[in-house]
Amino acid sequence: xxxxxxxxxxxxxxxxxxxxxxxxxxxxxxxxxxxxxxxxxxxxxxxxxxxxxxxxxxxxxxxxxxxxxxxxxxxxxxxxxxxxxxxxxxxxxxxxxxxxxxxxxxxxxxxxxxxxxxxxxxxxxxxxxxxxxxxxxxxxxxxxxxxxxxxxxxxxxxxxxxxxxxxxxxxxxxxxxxxxxxxxxxxxxxxxxxxxxxxxxxxxxxxxxxxxxxxxxxxxxxxxxxxxxxxxxxxxxxxxxxxxxxxxxxxxxxxxxxxxxx
Numbered sequence: 001x002x003x004x005x006x007x008x009x010x011x012x013x014x015x016x017x018x019x020x021x022x023x024x025x026x027x028x029x030x031x032x033x034x035x036x037x038x039x040x041x042x043x044x045x046x047x048x049x050x051x052x053x054x055x056x057x058x059x060x061x062x063x064x065x066x067x068x069x070x071x072x073x074x075x076x077x078x079x080x081x082x083x084x085x086x087x088x089x090x091x092x093x094x095x096x097x098x099x100x101x102x103x104x105x106x107x108x109x110x111x112x113x114x115x116x117x118x119x120x121x122x123x124x125x126x127x128x129x130x131x132x133x134x135x136x137x138x139x140x141x142x143x144x145x146x147x148x149x150x151x152x153x154x155x156x157x158x159x160x161x162x163x164x165x166x167x168x169x170x171x172x173x174x175x176x177x178x179x180x181x182x183x184x185x186x187x188x189x190x191x192x193x194x195x196x197x198x199x200x201x202x203x204x205x206x207x208x209x210x211x212x213x214x215x216x217x218x219x220x221x222x223x224x225x226x227x228x229x230x231x232x233x234x235x236x237x238x239x240x241x242x243x244x245x246x247x248x249x250x251x252x253x254x255x256x257x258x259x260x261x262x
Contacts, residue, residue, distance in 0.1 A: 053089035057224030088229030112245035130182030131206035135163035150192025
């Protein structure tokens with residue numbers, strides 16, 4: 001009887017030890033899981049605050065682009081000081097004026113190119129479009145409208161891609177062998193041609209515009225970096241802002257360099 005009882009007691013003790021070990025393992029697993037969940041939640045909150053800070057930097061930069069002339073401008077925000085964030089966030093942003101245009105333009109949406117500094121003897125705008133495209137793609141055509149404030153005139157021309165679209169527009173040059181843009185048009189400007197509007201037709205278009213002289217500022221590159229004050233979280237946002245321009249309907253109304261008299 002004594003030996004039997006000792007054997008049974010040993011088995012009960014072993015089973016109890018195993019149960020306690022399993023329960024301890026489960027408990028440790030739950031604690032670790034809860035700790036990880038808290039850590040992830042904290043990281044998500046921190047990332048959200050830092051991203052919001054970077055967006056605030058973009059908004060602040062865009063509100064001050066007009067003050068940035070011919071140089072890279074810098075600015076900063078301290079969101080912890082304003083009380084807008086439970087996690088302190090530092091924001092640094094830069095504004096870079098660019099003396100050419102490059103970007104994607106939506107079909108039938110006009111962009112403005114400032115040519116007010118065209119030399120007295122005239123100049124040339126190199127208009128490229130169709131980034132990494134070929135004739136197999138649905139390449140847009142481009143309408144070019146030039147406004148002259150000296151003689152109060154507006155002249156326009158339509159340009160088809162190098163492979164044509166059957167629209168009787170002027171064919172552009174095939175630029176595929178010399179650059180990433182498929183099409184190239186050299187637009188001649190005269191003294192007094194202070195504004196050029198470009199509008200892609202039939203499709204959206206990636207467009208690049210450069211001048212034979214140094215153009216005025218055509219768009220701004222804005223970069224904002226938000227950094228957490230309590231961790232290693234960093235968020236970067238980059239945007240571009242082109243010059244403000246009138247809606248496309250402006251291209252179909254009467255243009256006058258002076259006052260209209262009824």
